[in-house]
Structure formats: C-alpha cells, structure tokens
Amino acid sequence: MRKALLATTFAALATITAVTPAQAIRGGVEAPAAYPFSGSLQRPDSPRADGHTCGVTLVAPTWAVTAGHCTVRNPSQAQVGKPRDWSVRLGTLDAGSGGEVIAVERFITYSPNPVHDGDIGLLKLKRPAKTKPVALPDTRPAEGTQTRILGWGMTCGRRAPECYPQKLREADTVIQPAAACDGIYADRELCVGALDGSVAATNMDSGGPALVRDGDRWVMAGLVSGSGADDRPVMYTDVHHFKGWIGDVVSGRLNPPDTPVPNLEGAASLAGVCSGSVVRTSRTRENDPALLLTNGHCVPERPAPGQTVTNVPITLPVTVGDQQGYQQVATETKRVVSATMTGTDVALFELKLTYAQLRAKGVKIFKLADRSARPGERVDIVSSGNGNRFKCTIEAVVPHLREEGYTQDNAYRYNPECTPVHGGSGSPIVLQDGVTVVGVHSTGNDSGEQCTANNPCEVAADGSVTVHQGARYGQQVRHLAACAPARTPDRPRSPAAAPRGCA
Known part of the structure; x- marks a missing residue:
C-alpha cells in the first residue's frame, strides 16, 4: 500500500498508535552547504518545534513547488485557497533558523486527489524571493541518471523531537526503472533511490527535490511523493510531466478560484x-x-x-x-x-x-x-x-x-x-x-x-x-x-x- 511521506496532521499521533516510517534521508549525510532555491514549508500544525512539514523548491520569484498532498492537507482539504500562517524558509541548512522566510499567500493543488491524479502543488509567496529559482528540466531524466535528494525527514521511527533532524540532509543516488517502485504511476512519476531502500527519502521529506546536474547548475527532476515500502526506492513526481501546468500557473494563464470552504466552526x-x-x-x-x-x-x-x-x-x-x-x-x-x-x-x-x-x-x-x-x-x-x-x-x-x-x-x-x-x-x-x-x-x-x-x-x-x-x-x-x-x-x-x- 502506497503511503505519502508526510507525518499527517500532525499532532502527537505516536501517543496512541505505532508508526514505523523509514529511516533518515537514508544513506545520506548532513549537507555541507545550503541550496538557495530549496527550503522548508513551515506550518503551525507541525509536530516539530522548527515548524517543518514538507520540502519546497523555488521555481519562480514568487512561486515554490511542493507535493500536492502537502497543500491539500489543509483544514477543509481545499484544492485552492488562502492558508493561515504558512511560510517557506529558503536557503538554509537549519529548518528552524536562517535563510529567507516568506509568508505563503495562496496554494494551488493540481488535483484534489493528488496521490492518484498528480502529486504536485504550488505556493504563491507574498513577495519575491531574493534568490534565483531552480532550473526546470527540458526532458524526463533517463533511468540510471545520477541525482541528489534533499530533506529534513525523520531519522528514526518515532514522531518525537529526537527523530527530527535539525540540519538538512542530502544523498546521492540514481533514478531507477519504474518497475522498482511498487504502486508507481510510471507516466508521471520517477523511481528514485537505492533498490533496497538504503538510500531514500522518508517521512516529512514530502515535496523535497531530486536534483540532477546540467553543467554547472542544478535542475529539478522530481519531488518526493510517496513510498510503497521501506525496502524500496521512493516515488517522485516527474517535474517535466507537469512543467506546462507550472508555467500556466506561474504566468497567470491558469488562475483557478478558491475552493469553497464549509463552515467547520467548532470541529x-x-x-x-x-x-x-x-x-x-x-x-x-x-x-x-x-x-x-x-x-x-x-x-x-x-x-x-x-x-x-x-x-x-x-x-x-x-x-x-x-x-x-x-x-x-x-x-x-x-x-x-x-x-x-x-x-x-x-x-x-x-x-x-x-x-x-x-x-x-x-x-x-x-x-x-x-x-x-x-x-x-x-x-x-x-x-x-x-x-x-x-x-x-x-x-x-x-x-x-x-x-x-x-x-x-x-x-x-x-x-x-x-x-x-x-x-x-x-x-x-x-x-x-x-x-x-x-x-x-x-x-x-x-x-x-x-x-x-x-x-x-x-x-x-x-x-x-x-x-x-x-x-x-x-x-x-x-x-x-x-x-x-x-x-x-x-x-x-x-x-x-x-x-x-x-x-
């Protein structure tokens, strides 16, 4: 059964039910330097003191991309809307300090059912970021392509402070054949990580990037979506597949209305x-x-x-x-x-x-x-x-x-x-x-x-x-x-x- 790599909303779930997520960005190390275009989605409902919930990557001066299940997991599960007290922290090694913090003005999710229809969402920022956005791919990366994965995902199997890494982690791995990932949507997802899962993303790495080199620059090939099992590589949304949608939203050609929100007072x-x-x-x-x-x-x-x-x-x-x-x-x-x-x-x-x-x-x-x-x-x-x-x-x-x-x-x-x-x-x-x-x-x-x-x-x-x-x-x-x-x-x-x- 496929699971999204996000510690869901969010509370102290471990107090009443056992959870066994994968370990670390497994096989990774603490990143020696920050990635200016990459960062953390910060939300007040995070179980972590640093506020981290998902990875984000800047794709335009006022737009960051993340996993769709990170945006649609809002109180009313709206596909499009204005969040309360969400922000992104870009260009830092520490999810709780440093870098550039910008409030999120709006979120737009590709689908209300992201895992099955396309697990990608965009965050509109209230002001332009000072840093340069990441480059987007011209083609889908081939199997065997070397890639670097990043994130602040959990380092052990408990939703507890000792399992939340303070420093950004990174690992070098490859894009695997689609058949190596159980439950993958091969037309629009990439299979990333070691075949035995020893190098892979984990819980709370959702939305984080898979980067490939193009000369002296990084290109964003994918973003963390979900895992079929702890001993498998991880499914990443193929950014190239959704490049047209990203361009339409960022340019304003596609500007969907906010999803109507029901009255949830007292829930x-x-x-x-x-x-x-x-x-x-x-x-x-x-x-x-x-x-x-x-x-x-x-x-x-x-x-x-x-x-x-x-x-x-x-x-x-x-x-x-x-x-x-x-x-x-x-x-x-x-x-x-x-x-x-x-x-x-x-x-x-x-x-x-x-x-x-x-x-x-x-x-x-x-x-x-x-x-x-x-x-x-x-x-x-x-x-x-x-x-x-x-x-x-x-x-x-x-x-x-x-x-x-x-x-x-x-x-x-x-x-x-x-x-x-x-x-x-x-x-x-x-x-x-x-x-x-x-x-x-x-x-x-x-x-x-x-x-x-x-x-x-x-x-x-x-x-x-x-x-x-x-x-x-x-x-x-x-x-x-x-x-x-x-x-x-x-x-x-x-x-x-x-x-x-x-x-």
Missing part, C-alpha cells in the same frame, strides 16, 4: 486521528472543565465488549477550529469521563480548559440534546478529520448494529448521499439550529462484508441480518446529559459517583 480533533466537539449540558457551569465528545473506539485502549471505561486519567492533544477549520485553540485531555462501545459507541473526555476559558478564545461550544433525531430529520455532520460539513438526513433508526464483536442499539443510518469517511469518527451530528448535538458519527460499511471491522451489519428484532454496503452510521447521545461532572473544580467527584447514564 475538534483528538490526537489527529478522530474528530470531536466540545459539548455542554444543562448541568455544566462556566468554570467546569469542558467536555469533549467523540467515539468510544477513539480511546487509545478500546473498551472491550461489555466494558465501560470511567474516570481514567489520560493526556491526548486536542485542537478546535474556527469557521475555516484553522486551529483556534490547542489543549489536552485530562481524563476519560466515560467511554464504551457496547450499546453505543461514545466517549466523553474532560479537557484541561474550562468552558469559560474556551469561550474567551472564541471557541464554539455545542449543546447535548435531550432528544433523539427522528427519521427524515435533516442534520449536519461537522468533521475535522474529513474537513467537511456533510448535509445529511436520518434515513432510519436501526434496532441493533453489529461490528467486530460489538453491538450498538438504536443507531442512526444516514441517507446514501451522506458519506463521512475514515477520520470522521467522533464528528458531531448537529440539528439545523447549528448548535444542538443529537449524535456522533461512528462507522460505515466499506466493502459489503457482514458484521466485520469497518463493515457493520444491521440486526433486526427477530435476529435477521441485513448489510447495506456504503451505508454510514451514527450513535445517539441523549443519555449523556447525566455524564456532566456534578462538582466544582476544587471538589472532584469520586470515581464511584459516575452516573450510570454514561454507560
């Missing part, structure tokens, strides 16, 4: 792997620690069938976005108030910030409903993980939903046009008033299998089983009003007092 992200929302009930007060609603299966150690987890201390990163989905506040969880996957698939986390502190930062706070949504009722699903606000209808209330040994009762099934996908787990299901949460998105049947992981089945009262391939499902939350902690911050409720309605 929360839990550790970068699940969606959620900050919710209150009639029992909560302004100085109470705020509650985050998500799925039970989003708890790092999933509750076993029949189990409800209550009052367990746990620290996970949480971000909440503004209307465009950009981070409005970052905080952490303090404990799991209640989480289960039996009868329902919901979890409530207590945050380290209070409702009053979140309101002071302008964060939208939702209200837990005291009723269920009715079949035929229109709802919105607001998803940080999908970067979308889905307009949906509750098609049915399913007596029992069974998946991988778990059973949930009275689950919502949405209309077929409502299609939240993986990453949308935990997204709030919101009534048309825009604030009242009647459920939480949880799962969907991907491949038509019966009652397996990612393939829930419906079980009727008489025990008959039905499968709806492509159907998506959510859980009700009206029972959660009893989960609001009945306490003051200086007088915690004992764990034994957790209300039974949380289960």
Whole structure:
C-alpha cells in the first residue's frame, strides 16, 4: 500500500498508535552547504518545534513547488485557497533558523486527489524571493541518471523531537526503472533511490527535490511523493510531466478560484486521528472543565465488549477550529469521563480548559440534546478529520448494529448521499439550529462484508441480518446529559459517583 511521506496532521499521533516510517534521508549525510532555491514549508500544525512539514523548491520569484498532498492537507482539504500562517524558509541548512522566510499567500493543488491524479502543488509567496529559482528540466531524466535528494525527514521511527533532524540532509543516488517502485504511476512519476531502500527519502521529506546536474547548475527532476515500502526506492513526481501546468500557473494563464470552504466552526480533533466537539449540558457551569465528545473506539485502549471505561486519567492533544477549520485553540485531555462501545459507541473526555476559558478564545461550544433525531430529520455532520460539513438526513433508526464483536442499539443510518469517511469518527451530528448535538458519527460499511471491522451489519428484532454496503452510521447521545461532572473544580467527584447514564 502506497503511503505519502508526510507525518499527517500532525499532532502527537505516536501517543496512541505505532508508526514505523523509514529511516533518515537514508544513506545520506548532513549537507555541507545550503541550496538557495530549496527550503522548508513551515506550518503551525507541525509536530516539530522548527515548524517543518514538507520540502519546497523555488521555481519562480514568487512561486515554490511542493507535493500536492502537502497543500491539500489543509483544514477543509481545499484544492485552492488562502492558508493561515504558512511560510517557506529558503536557503538554509537549519529548518528552524536562517535563510529567507516568506509568508505563503495562496496554494494551488493540481488535483484534489493528488496521490492518484498528480502529486504536485504550488505556493504563491507574498513577495519575491531574493534568490534565483531552480532550473526546470527540458526532458524526463533517463533511468540510471545520477541525482541528489534533499530533506529534513525523520531519522528514526518515532514522531518525537529526537527523530527530527535539525540540519538538512542530502544523498546521492540514481533514478531507477519504474518497475522498482511498487504502486508507481510510471507516466508521471520517477523511481528514485537505492533498490533496497538504503538510500531514500522518508517521512516529512514530502515535496523535497531530486536534483540532477546540467553543467554547472542544478535542475529539478522530481519531488518526493510517496513510498510503497521501506525496502524500496521512493516515488517522485516527474517535474517535466507537469512543467506546462507550472508555467500556466506561474504566468497567470491558469488562475483557478478558491475552493469553497464549509463552515467547520467548532470541529475538534483528538490526537489527529478522530474528530470531536466540545459539548455542554444543562448541568455544566462556566468554570467546569469542558467536555469533549467523540467515539468510544477513539480511546487509545478500546473498551472491550461489555466494558465501560470511567474516570481514567489520560493526556491526548486536542485542537478546535474556527469557521475555516484553522486551529483556534490547542489543549489536552485530562481524563476519560466515560467511554464504551457496547450499546453505543461514545466517549466523553474532560479537557484541561474550562468552558469559560474556551469561550474567551472564541471557541464554539455545542449543546447535548435531550432528544433523539427522528427519521427524515435533516442534520449536519461537522468533521475535522474529513474537513467537511456533510448535509445529511436520518434515513432510519436501526434496532441493533453489529461490528467486530460489538453491538450498538438504536443507531442512526444516514441517507446514501451522506458519506463521512475514515477520520470522521467522533464528528458531531448537529440539528439545523447549528448548535444542538443529537449524535456522533461512528462507522460505515466499506466493502459489503457482514458484521466485520469497518463493515457493520444491521440486526433486526427477530435476529435477521441485513448489510447495506456504503451505508454510514451514527450513535445517539441523549443519555449523556447525566455524564456532566456534578462538582466544582476544587471538589472532584469520586470515581464511584459516575452516573450510570454514561454507560
């Protein structure tokens, strides 16, 4: 399976799931000198202190090129738009200092599905760079061509500070036959690196260049896209294939409009792997620690069938976005108030910030409903993980939903046009008033299998089983009003007092 070489957005994913990326720019060394036209895309959602997320290369005075999956991974997954607080740092050995820093005014991605359609994007800079752009190729480089690869990619298999190199790394390698790269699109990608993967790009090298010599100058042959495996060379987007598109954008002949952005206000992200929302009930007060609603299966150690987890201390990163989905506040969880996957698939986390502190930062706070949504009722699903606000209808209330040994009762099934996908787990299901949460998105049947992981089945009262391939499902939350902690911050409720309605 092909994977993009970017530590995805971005948070501390390693706190809840094991990740095993390749090592280093493997086989490389610290670069002895900077490349004036090459640099780093810096974003506030980077897990790194230096802000690095992807490599960039200057191709015109006010334009830099990078991987398309580096630009389309914005809060709303827009193909074209104006980012917030993105910048490039050019001509430095250190991703966190030196060089020339220029704010990014706009991004244009070749395709909204870059890995499959063309993994390249352009960044328009707010002012011209002082340095000279790199030369672009006149032809596609031949197999066996010597090339130099650059990047600040990870040097070990953990998303942790010790794995983020401070200094730029480089390695000399060759362009391999396309067949050496599993999953390559041979018409528009290059296969670059050692055949055994001992010299190759790695995670967070995405967008970085493959350079070839033309006399006394460097020419940019490709940019890092993705890897089929750690023991293989890496796929690079063939810059020559997209040279015409680059020229059209840079010259202004092609100037696509910004992608419309849905209203994502209040959409929360839990550790970068699940969606959620900050919710209150009639029992909560302004100085109470705020509650985050998500799925039970989003708890790092999933509750076993029949189990409800209550009052367990746990620290996970949480971000909440503004209307465009950009981070409005970052905080952490303090404990799991209640989480289960039996009868329902919901979890409530207590945050380290209070409702009053979140309101002071302008964060939208939702209200837990005291009723269920009715079949035929229109709802919105607001998803940080999908970067979308889905307009949906509750098609049915399913007596029992069974998946991988778990059973949930009275689950919502949405209309077929409502299609939240993986990453949308935990997204709030919101009534048309825009604030009242009647459920939480949880799962969907991907491949038509019966009652397996990612393939829930419906079980009727008489025990008959039905499968709806492509159907998506959510859980009700009206029972959660009893989960609001009945306490003051200086007088915690004992764990034994957790209300039974949380289960």
